[in-house]
Amino acid sequence: MIADRPISELLASKRALRSLEFFPPKDETGVESLRQTATALKRIAPDFVSVTYGAGGTTRDRTAQVSRLLRSEIGFTVMPHLTCVGHSRDELNAVADRLHADGYRNIMTLRGDPPKGQAEFVPFQDGLRYGSDLVALLKARHADFCLGVGGYPEKHPEARSLEVDLDNLKRKVDAGAAFITTQLFFDNAVYYRFVEKCRARGIAVPIVPGIMPVLSLKQIRRFTEMCGATLPEQLIKRLEAAGETPEIVEAIGIEWALTQIRGLLANGAPGYHLYIMNRAKSALTLAAGLAA
Numbered sequence: 586m587i588a589d590r591p592i593s594e595l596l597a598s599k600r601a602l603r604s605l606e607f608f609p610p611k612d613e614t615g616v617e618s619l620r621q622t623a624t625a626l627k628r629i630a631p632d633f634v635s636v637t638y639g640a641g642g643t644t645r646d647r648t649a650q651v652s653r654l655l656r657s658e659i660g661f662t663v664m665p666h667l668t669c670v671g672h673s674r675d676e677l678n679a680v681a682d683r684l685h686a687d688g689y690r691n692i693m694t695l696r697g698d699p700p701k702g703q704a705e706f707v708p709f710q711d712g713l714r715y716g717s718d719l720v721a722l723l724k725a726r727h728a729d730f731c732l733g734v735g736g737y738p739e740k741h742p743e744a745r746s747l748e749v750d751l752d753n754l755k756r757k758v759d760a761g762a763a764f765i766t767t768q769l770f771f772d773n774a775v776y777y778r779f780v781e782k783c784r785a786r787g788i789a790v791p792i793v794p795g796i797m798p799v800l801s802l803k804q805i806r807r808f809t810e811m812c813g814a815t816l817p818e819q820l821i822k823r824l825e826a827a828g829e830t831p832e833i834v835e836a837i838g839i840e841w842a843l844t845q846i847r848g849l850l851a852n853g854a855p856g857y858h859l860y861i862m863n864r865a866k867s868a869l870t871l872a873a874g875l876a877a
């Protein structure tokens with residue numbers, strides 16, 4: 586099994602990277618449509634793709650299945666996500682060994698959200714409490730893992746303040762994280778301020794902006810409420826004016842994301858990570874727009 590190239594090496598090339606995020610579909614029909622989406626996306630040759638990690642057994646099996654499909658069949662460099670939710674340390678070590686043996690070297694390393702119906706995160710029996718604990722466990726198990734961690738430009742919803750959250754982000758980097766991917770945001774000023782504050786705190790690793798092209802106002806309202814990101818008034822007004830016409834909403838979402846990405850790259854961002862919701866169109870349109 587050939588081992589993947591660490592993303593840290595790609596980031597060191599100083600070329601702006603493009604990465605895409607998939608989530609595991611619910612059933613085999615979903616897997617088939619993901620296969621078609623991924624095939625279409627080969628055209629824009631993403632530097633890597635990532636696959637999120639759910640809370641339960643079946644969705645976790647699908648993370649593994651989809652990661653294999655994207656890696657072996659499509660030929661992408663794949664970064665599976667992994668969380669602490671519902672896993673003991675022994676299980677996490679076993680997952681780490683499996684991923685390593687299969688050639689994966691890049692892992693998005695997260696604490697995870699509390700399972701549905703649970704307000705607070707409670708570590709699993711003999712499990713881990715924080716993302717930084719999982720970074721430490723994975724690095725101790727396989728030193729050649731290249732680990733990404735989540736960063737929150739508008740602070741993590743549970744954190745008392747952005748300052749406290751940044752101290753905790755630094756713990757993840759000090760534990761061995763090689764890069765940070767941010768939660769979605771819609772105002773680049775938020776990202777620039779975040780990067781500045783990270784640098785002032787001694788967080789020196791690349792900070793990849795996470796961008797989500799809006800597909801529906803209802804959906805993005807739900808996401809931003811969950812993750813604490815701000816929706817700019819100007820974007821809300823445009824989306825409201827578009828009403829129920831999905832093509833217009835989508836076009837507005839893509840245009841907003843394109844303006845964001847152009848600005849970010851012009852201002853030295855190390856690339857961009859797209860939350861594509863398993864759809865090819867926005868990523869393909871953005872790539873075409875950026876090529877112009």
Ligand SMILES: Cc1cc2nc3c(=O)[nH]c(=O)nc-3n(C[C@H](O)[C@H](O)[C@H](O)COP(=O)(O)OP(=O)(O)OC[C@H]3O[C@@H](n4cnc5c(N)ncnc54)[C@H](O)[C@@H]3O)c2cc1C
Pocket residue numbers: 636637638639640666667668693694695696697698699714715716717734735736741742743744745749750751753754756757766767768795
């Ligand atoms: C890029 C990205 C990808 C994601 N992918 C997934 C996914 O695949 N699956 C999924 O379930 N979720 C995913 N999430 C969501 C993520 O799991 C949640 O945001 C989760 O609530 C926090 O995870 P974390 O790893 O950032 O946690 P942590 O870094 O552990 O932080 C969680 C909270 O604890 C605080 N904290 C951290 N360390 C300490 C400490 N030592 N002492 C006191 N407080 C501390 C932090 O300030 C923060 O408020 C993703 C998020 C991002 C940004």
